Amino acid sequence: MYGGDEVSAIVLDLGSHSCKAGYAGEDQPKSVFPSVVGSVETPGAVVDGGGDTDMEAKKSGEAEKAKSRKLYAGVQALGYRRDYMEVVPAMKDGLVADWDVVESLWDHALRDRLMIDPKEHPMLLAEPSFNTQQHREKMVELMFEKYDVPALFLAKNAVLTSFASGRATSLVVDCGGGSTTVAAVHDGYVLQKAIVRSAIGGEVLTDCLQRTLEAKGIKIKPRFSFKRKEIRQGEYELIPLDLPNTTDSYYAYAQRAIVADIKESICRVPDSAFDETSYANIPTTPYELPDGQIIEIGADRFKISDILFNPTLIQTIPGMEKFGTEAGIPFNGLPQMVIESINKCDVDIRRELFNSVMLAGGTASMHQMKERLEKDLMEEAPQAARVKVLASGNVLERRFSVWIGGSILASLGSFQQMWFSKAEYEEHGPTYVQRKCP
16 A cells, blocks of 8 residues: 555654664664754744644643744754753653654654655654553654654554564563663563563663762763863863853753763673672773773773662662652562563463563663573573573664664565555544554
8 A cells, every 4th residue: 555666664763862763674774863852942933833733832831932942953953052052852751751852853854864755655653662542642643734644653662673583472671761661572462561661771870870970070071061272292282161051951961972972882781790899809991081081990880780680779879869769660670570571471471471582772782781681580580481582683783673673564565554544544533543553
């Protein structure tokens, strides 16, 4: 119906850390950029956001806000410091928090990066496994009303990850930026009762690393806050720039980008539970900050990544003692989450799930993650279970497994009759998505 060689579907995966977009049938997304936007309040300027969104904005009393906000999406736009620019995330706790931001991210992906007209391409949207009905209907409404797409399909993250590895049944451990989710997929459907979540994701680990460095007196200067001037060959002098109108959120965003890079380049998961004394004499690893100072990181590079397996460690990090306690979120390590999720499933599929635990998400691409999870699960699983943790050896495939699954699914011949078409939307309304995309 929409397939064929001329028109390929577009796969969009909006995660809490980055947004990935590209053509179905390719093996990597064409464009990946952060899922935050820079927002500058402009008094009195009218930004035309299309008729419907204006109506809704007026209803909710946000007409003034909608008029006066200019949003900047994409790596380049965010990399350029502007006065009074706040950084606004699209997602909170894994679900969409600000629909204006989502629109500007989708606009950026479709019009600026892929340079396509959405009217001509069916869209496959990845959504969190625990997405709510209201969020799904709002996504469908936006896509059909604002972008006028011919057809779309919503697929759950866990299902797509499972498809990316060629399996219809597996237990997906998705360690994303905003949270970690464990979901069981059986015959291509997510078992809703077996979803287990934890608020610890890549962002929390970045926070922990930043607090640890600050406690040791290491100041991280964002790239925009200084100039480097060469005095002699190979020797530089730092000239701090005075930029009083920089917002706190933008300063923090630029700092976090550096801390996240430190985390990705030197943190690795320890072979067994982290313990201060046994890691006290471990050799340090150097890292050069943008301002030229070289820092040495020792045991902390193991401690930070072990928080995923042993969340109580978070209490030992300065400034993070309160984390999660006021929210009342139960904290379990990854192995406990996996076991809890499997125990919530029917007895007859548990063996199969133990045998295909899939690791996915950006945080899952840390060194030794797969080996450690497999080892811990073997200790905690029942005797009869054969534990097998699957993870792609290619880091990019782990990071983009949801997108890759979507790319495979949308290019299958047998999938083409499953699209939710514009005609069906006009006939049945947005609630019909529950039937078309279970």
